[in-house]
Amino acid sequence: MKALVKTEAGPGLSLTEVPDPVPGPDEVLLRVLRTGICGTDLHIDSWDEWSQRSIKPPLVLGHEFVGEVVAIGAAVSRVAVGDLVSGEGHLVCGRCRNCRAGRRHLCVNTRGLGVHRDGAFAEFVTLPEQNAWVHQHKVDLDVAAIFDPFGNAVHTALAFPVFGEDVLITGAGPIGLMAAAVARHAGARHVVITDVSEYRLELARKLGVDLALNVRGVSIAEVQKQLNMVEGFDIGMEMSGQPVALRDMITNMTHGGRIAMLGLPAAEFPVDWGNVVLKMLTIRGIYGREMFETWYSMSVLLQGGLDLTPVITHKFPAAEYEQAFATARGGQCGKVILDWEA
Template sequence: MRALLKPAAAPGLDLADVPTPQPGEGQVLIKVLRTGICGTDLHIEGWDDWAARSIRTPLVLGHEFVGEVAELGPGVREVKKGDLVSGEGHIVCGNCRNCMAGKRHLCIRTIGLGVHTDGAFAEYVLLPEANVWVHRHEVDPDVAAIFDPFGNAVHTALTFPVLGEDVLITGAGPIGIMAAAVARHAGARHVVITDVSPYRLELARKIGVTVAADVSNTTIERVQRDLGMSEGFDIGLEMSGKPQAMQEMIANMRHGGRIAVLGLPAEEIAVDMATVVTRMLTIKGIYGREMYETWYAMSVLLQGGLDISPLITHRFGYAQHAEAFAAARSGHCGKVVIDWTRATLHSAS
């Protein structure tokens, strides 16, 4: 089968022929239809310090995907051939304390699809049945391909109740914008998102945020005043990983405010603990998706009319992978999707 492979410990990827995996006990072989490019994939493709420490080559990349079930291994009971499926890319041990308690997203032995084991940037991918999410209702394949990052957004946005609340989101990357769409759909009063990218801020406006603020020329405090807010934001969603964003979020929360943090910082962040303590703020880290409560929520939100398709701005065939990765790296994009049923697409948007 054709696969997008990291052949050696160096920058770049190869489109190569590799053996098609065969399903073993409890495993499902999936014919891949679409994949989404994640920031993790960019790290691996560029071979930065994190990738050099974390990745063993050769490796097939990719963990955001949708596909059709092709073959079933012995013992598979619920998944059927022909099912349209996405996959939970965190493969857990099932035996640690958290797994045994039903908190699989906190497994201490998590294996990452496309990071620690061959992934979905290929014509076929293999997953345990427990990691296969069957789409029981009609869904656009492009949207189904980005259920993984959509799940990050849903997990973060719904960690704390947002109905009637004022929500601040720092970081208008694709996950931040999807989180804004979720908060708005779930009944938030004001949804404010900040960034310094005019492209990303305009994309956020298209999904209906109250304010998309360019913090290179305005302040969050000024946005509060313009909206008539007197005490600060109720809920904060930190999606950027930038120290200044976290610091400004803490400074603009109301007393008793709650912050969910998804953004991974590349450097240490100095936190004003005096403000956290005296305002009795709650700060919670978010990683991945709750298995499988978040997945249920994702499907229900889409059934309820939430539309995240505007976030998919670029589409490429699998032979155009270099162009796809360049688009994703440029920042002038939302989600970038690769079509594994066609080598090239005439339109890349």
Template sequence: MKALVKAKAEPGLWLTDVPEPALGPDEVLIKVLRTGICGTDLHIRAYDGWAQQAVRTPLVLGHEFVGEVVDVAPGVTGIAPGDQVSGEGHLVCGTCRNCLAGRRHLCRSTVGLGIGRDGAFAEYVTLPAANVWVHRVPVDPDVAAIFDPFGNAVHTALSFPLVGEDVLITGAGPIGIMAAAVARHAGARNVMITDVSPYRLELAERVGVSLALDVRTSTIEDGQRSLGLREGFDVGLEMSGRPEALREMVANMTHGGKIALLGLPTEEFAVDFARIVTSMITLKGIYGREMYETWYAMSVLLEGGLDLSPVITGRYSYRDFDEAFDEAAGGRCGKVILDWTA
């Protein structure tokens, strides 16, 4: 079968023939239909410092996907050939304290699909049945392909109650924009998002934010005044990993404000902990999705009319992967999709 492979320990990716994966115990064989390009995939293509430590070649990339079930191992129930499915890309041990307590997203031995084992940038992929999410209600394949990052957005946005709250989102990448759409849909009063990219701020406006603020020319405090806020934001969603973004967020939260952090910094940095303490601000780190409460919430949000179509801005055949990756790396885009049927 065709697969997109990190074949060598150097920058680049290679479209090549690899053996079709064998169906193991308790696994599901899936014909891949669409995949989404993630920032992680860009790091692996560039073979930066993180990728050099995290991956071993050869490796089939990809963890954002939708496909059709082809076969299931004996004993697998609830999943059948023909089902449209997405996959939870965090494979957990099942035996640690958190896994046994049902907190699988907190497993210390998590293996990443397309990072620690061959992934979904291929014509076929296998996954443990426990990692397969069946779409019981029809979902557009492009949207189903990005359930993984959509789940990051939902997990972050729904970490704290949002009804009637004023929400600040720093970072208008695709996940930040999806989080803004979720916050709006979930009943937030105001949703302000910040970035330095006019293109992405315009995308955010298309999902209905109250204010898309270019922090090159305006401050978050300016945004507060524009929205008529006197006491600061109630909920913060930090999506950028930028030191200045978190520092400004902390400075503009109301007393008792709550911040969920998904953006991953590249290095340590200082924050005003005295302000965090005296303002009684809650900080919560987010990684991945809650299995499977977040997945349930995603499906229900889409059933309830949440529209993610503005976030998807590029569609390519898998054969044109270099062009697709170049667009994704360029920053003037939302989510970029590879079609494995074209």
């Protein structure tokens, strides 16, 4: 089969022929239909310091995908040939304290599809049955391909109740955009999103946020005045990983405010912990998705009319992966999709 592979240490990827995968007893074999390009894939492509520490070539990339089940292992009982499946890319051990307690998203032995084991940038991929999310209702294939990052957005956006609250989101990348759409759909009073990319801020406006703010020209404090807010934001969602974004967020939170932090900083940075203490703020780290409560929420949100299609801005045949990766890296885009049927 054809697959997009990190064949050796160093920058670049190769679309090449590799052996077809064979499902184990508790695995399903999927014919891949669509995949989404993630920041992790860009890191592996460029072979940065994180990739050099974490990746062992040769490796098939990709963990955002949707596919059709074409074969099942002998022990598989709940997934059938013909099912349309999105994949949970965090592979957990099932034996640690958190797994045994039903908190699989906190597994200390988590391995990543397309990071520690061959992934979905290929014509076929195998996946443990327990990681297969079968779509029971009609769903757009491009949207189904990005259930993984959509799950990150939902996990963050629903970490704290947002109904009737004033919400600040820092970072209008694809996950930040999806979190804004979820917060709006879930009944937030005001949704404000910040970034420095006018392209992505315009996407946020299409998703119905109250204000999409370029922080190069306008401060968050000024926005509070525009919205007649007097005490600060109730809920914060930090999606950028930028130190200044978290600092500004803390400054503009109300007393007792709650922050869900998904953005991963590149390095340590100072925080005004005195402000956190005096305001009695709660800061919660978010990683991945709750397995599988978040997945239920995602499907229900889509069934309830949430529209994610504005977030998907570019789609390429898999053979045009170089252009697709360049587009994703350039930043003048939302979510970029690879079509493995084209």
